[in-house]
Amino acid sequence: MEGHQQPQGRPFKAGIAAIVGRPNVGKSTLLNQLVHLKVSIVSPKPQTTHENIRAILTGDGFQMVLLDTPGYLAQPAHLLDQQMVRMVRGALLEAHLVVMMAEPRPPGDIEMRLIELMRVDQRPAILALNKTDILRNKAELLPVMDEYSRLYPFLEIVPISALRADGLDLLLELMVKHLPEGEPMFPPDKVVERSVRAMVADIVREEVYTLYRQEVPYAVAVAIDELRQADPQHGGKDYIRAIIFVEREGQKGILIGKGGRALKEVGTRARQQIEFLLGRPVFLELWVKVRPGWRKDPHFLRWLQEANS
Ligand code: GDP
Ligand code: MG
Numbered sequence: 001m002e003g004h005q006q007p008q009g010r011p012f013k014a015g016i017a018a019i020v021g022r023p024n025v026g027k028s029t030l031l032n033q034l035v036h037l038k039v040s041i042v043s044p045k046p047q048t049t050h051e052n053i054r055a056i057l058t059g060d061g062f063q064m065v066l067l068d069t070p071g072y073l074a075q076p077a078h079l080l081d082q083q084m085v086r087m088v089r090g091a092l093l094e095a096h097l098v099v100m101m102a103e104p105r106p107p108g109d110i111e112m113r114l115i116e117l118m119r120v121d122q123r124p125a126i127l128a129l130n131k132t133d134i135l136r137n138k139a140e141l142l143p144v145m146d147e148y149s150r151l152y153p154f155l156e157i158v159p160i161s162a163l164r165a166d167g168l169d170l171l172l173e174l175m176v177k178h179l180p181e182g183e184p185m186f187p188p189d190k191v192v193e194r195s196v197r198a199m200v201a202d203i204v205r206e207e208v209y210t211l212y213r214q215e216v217p218y219a220v221a222v223a224i225d226e227l228r229q230a231d232p233q234h235g236g237k238d239y240i241r242a243i244i245f246v247e248r249e250g251q252k253g254i255l256i257g258k259g260g261r262a263l264k265e266v267g268t269r270a271r272q273q274i275e276f277l278l279g280r281p282v283f284l285e286l287w288v289k290v291r292p293g294w295r296k297d298p299h300f301l302r303w304l305q306e307a308n309s
Pocket of ligand 1: 021022023024025026027028029030130131132133134160161162163164230280
């Protein structure tokens with residue numbers, strides 16, 4: 001990624017960053033945008049030791065593990081939940097760097113609570129003031145930045161718009177700057193460039209194999225037919241429609257199962273993993289289609305690649 005290349009001989013940076021902030025502040029949007037920058041990302045396997053890893057970003061000269069913190073609580077009041085505090089605090093303690101996201105207005109109760117938690121353990125933190133696109137006048141930021149800097153010794157305060165991808169290059173650069181030197185924690189060969197669609201397709205295919213490997217060996221392709229973020233028609237959840245392609249009618253029957261039970265099982269398991277990956281609720285719809293000989297059809301394979309990129 002341009003602008004982030006470490007000059008020759010500069011030490012590799014590697015570390016864990018926790019993104020914290022009130023619900024709806026834009027944590028998931030930021031994460032998705034970081035994925036679209038030229039960094040690679042891997043989806044965590046459920047069996048990784050850090051069960052709250054949401055993504056691993058690898059770029060030139062750095063590898064950054066992003067920790068999930070409770071992201072989609074409906075009610076801000078839940079922030080005071082014991083368990084939530086424990087989870088946030090766990091992530092804060094584990095992280096080398098905290099990225100606190102806030103809206104470009106004076107801190108509210110949740111922000112004060114987060115700062116309190118960071119103070120206990122004196123965590124190094126960057127403040128990202130998100131949604132600056134909604135400000136009519138950027139000068140409105142100054143008193144907000146001032147107030148935050150009095151509350152906590154933030155290493156950096158960066159105005160961004162996650163939605164419009166404003167300021168994200170700088171944010172990423174500063175995050176890397178404040179990571180410790182170190183070796184990559186995950187082997188580079190495990191870190192491949194993936195889109196969210198490709199990862200979602202993989203998750204669905206893996207679940208099909210996990211449950212029905214015997215019955216449908218190697219004969220399954222998954223295409224992400226539609227992916228809509230925060231879809232009003234599905235209660236504000238992300239709507240994902242995936243098509244599972246099999247080669248024979250019999251395989252379709254097996255995958256759907258009696259009364260659709262088999263497919264439902266695949267869907268439930270896949271949905272849970274996708275929600276974990278994206279950090280927000282998902283409405284996953286699965287279809288099964290028969291397409292004989294798809295593995296030898298270059299048109300289909302090209303179409304499949306496009307659907308999932
Ligand atoms: P999270 O709950 O912290 O993960 O927040 P989300 O990433 O789900 O974002 C919540 C809402 O804020 C969504 O409707 C986003 O589109 C919106 N949002 C996120 N970033 C920005 C931004 O920079 N500007 C504006 N105007 N809206 C944003
Ligand atoms: Mg979220």
